[in-house]
Amino acid sequence: xxxxxxxxxxxxxxxxxxxxxxxxxxxxxxxxxxxxxxxxxxxxxxxxxxxxxxxxxxxxxxxxxxxxxxxxxxxxxxxxxxxxxxxxxxxxxxxxxxxxxxxxxxxxxxxxxxxxxxxxxxxxxxxxxxxxxxxxxxxxxxxxxxxxxxxxxxxxxxxxxxxxxxxxxxxxxxxxxxxxxx
Amino acid sequence: xxxxxxxxxxxxxxxxxxxxxxxxxxxxxxxxxxxxxxxxxxxxxxxxxxxxxxxxxxxxxxxxxxxxxxxxxxxxxxxxxxxxxxxxxxxxxxxxxxxxxxxxxxxxxxxxxxxxxxxxxxxxxxxxxxxxxxxxxxxxxxxxxxxxxxxxxxxxxxxxxxxxxxxxxxxxxxxxxxxxxxxxxxxxxxxxxxxxxxxxxxxxxxxxxxxxxxxxxxxxxxxxxxxxxxxxxxxxxxxxxxxxxxxxxxx
Numbered sequence: 001x002x003x004x005x006x007x008x009x010x011x012x013x014x015x016x017x018x019x020x021x022x023x024x025x026x027x028x029x030x031x032x033x034x035x036x037x038x039x040x041x042x043x044x045x046x047x048x049x050x051x052x053x054x055x056x057x058x059x060x061x062x063x064x065x066x067x068x069x070x071x072x073x074x075x076x077x078x079x080x081x082x083x084x085x086x087x088x089x090x091x092x093x094x095x096x097x098x099x100x101x102x103x104x105x106x107x108x109x110x111x112x113x114x115x116x117x118x119x120x121x122x123x124x125x126x127x128x129x130x131x132x133x134x135x136x137x138x139x140x141x142x143x144x145x146x147x148x149x150x151x152x153x154x155x156x157x158x159x160x161x162x163x164x165x166x167x168x169x170x171x172x173x174x175x176x177x178x179x180x181x182x
Numbered sequence: 183x184x185x186x187x188x189x190x191x192x193x194x195x196x197x198x199x200x201x202x203x204x205x206x207x208x209x210x211x212x213x214x215x216x217x218x219x220x221x222x223x224x225x226x227x228x229x230x231x232x233x234x235x236x237x238x239x240x241x242x243x244x245x246x247x248x249x250x251x252x253x254x255x256x257x258x259x260x261x262x263x264x265x266x267x268x269x270x271x272x273x274x275x276x277x278x279x280x281x282x283x284x285x286x287x288x289x290x291x292x293x294x295x296x297x298x299x300x301x302x303x304x305x306x307x308x309x310x311x312x313x314x315x316x317x318x319x320x321x322x323x324x325x326x327x328x329x330x331x332x333x334x335x336x337x338x339x340x341x342x343x344x345x346x347x348x349x350x351x352x353x354x355x356x357x358x359x360x361x362x363x364x365x366x367x368x369x370x371x372x373x374x375x376x377x378x379x380x381x382x383x384x385x386x387x388x389x390x391x392x393x394x395x396x397x398x399x400x401x402x403x404x405x406x407x408x409x410x411x412x413x414x415x416x417x418x419x420x421x422x423x424x425x426x427x428x429x430x431x432x433x
Contacts, residue, residue, distance in 0.1 A: 038214035051270035054228035
């Protein structure tokens, strides 16, 4: 222990001094062959592993990811276009439906107006016909009434004549007289 | 023994065989062990982490993807699209250096990249790749790397000399930069750690004052985390720049 301590105090001050008991290790040529052999073995193995396994694999992973990302972006763009198309189609359908609804409503309105017109005309014609018929009836009744008036007048006249003169007058003469005055 | 380990700042760089005491060419040492650990940790993230191939990544897969995209953009940015043929190489280098640096920051571990032979081997591998690919692809035209266009014939020999020196110094600067950063950082951490133990042992007053080097260790550790990442990044981006020279040697 005392020896070790003495040694350490000795080597501590000149830090870069050559190592006692042999050359400075990195310049010790006796270890070079071993280091070179093992470096060749390990670096060769590393180079083989990297160039044949690891690097192609990483390149593949990166490529796959790139392809996936660009594929997804393309798909998204296509979907967006599709959505826009669907939106346009929807708008068109809506506009068409509106136009159709308007056309149908117009048609209906026209049809109803036409039907109402026809009905009104029929009703008018019927009413006119009824009016005509009523007028005819009125005039017929008037004529009848007039003839009845003639008969009553004849009767009354013959009664009056009978009262005044006391004899039954000739009916034909009275009728003719009434028709002449009446 | 433990006290000596804590104080001696060089001890952490020792390479010791895990069995026996002689280090031969195939001896499995602590350095070898940590190389295996580094590769295992990278594989955990990059192979196991991505095994589910999830569309929405989990934590490990996110880490793997981030590493991939980070290195890929670095390579593409500094070596162009053609540089992507070296992507697995640069990626392996970056991950190996990064994980070595980060794992080395954990106490009691060994830092693989704190050995000059390892960083130099990487640098030599990079420059070797640059030369072999450059000559294979461009033949003698690759030498135009040292002959910039639009230089007057009188200056040409000097320019060529400078270009050659700069090319030759690349593997040295590349390896020493990483090695020295790792070495210096770890030595500094260890020295401050030694201060703490010494001051705690020296008396009550210095024991209280030992909070200062302790705080320094905390700050330095955060700084070393930055350095660990930065040096791995610098190593990777310089590799890309050098590879770019091999792909386009005409400047």
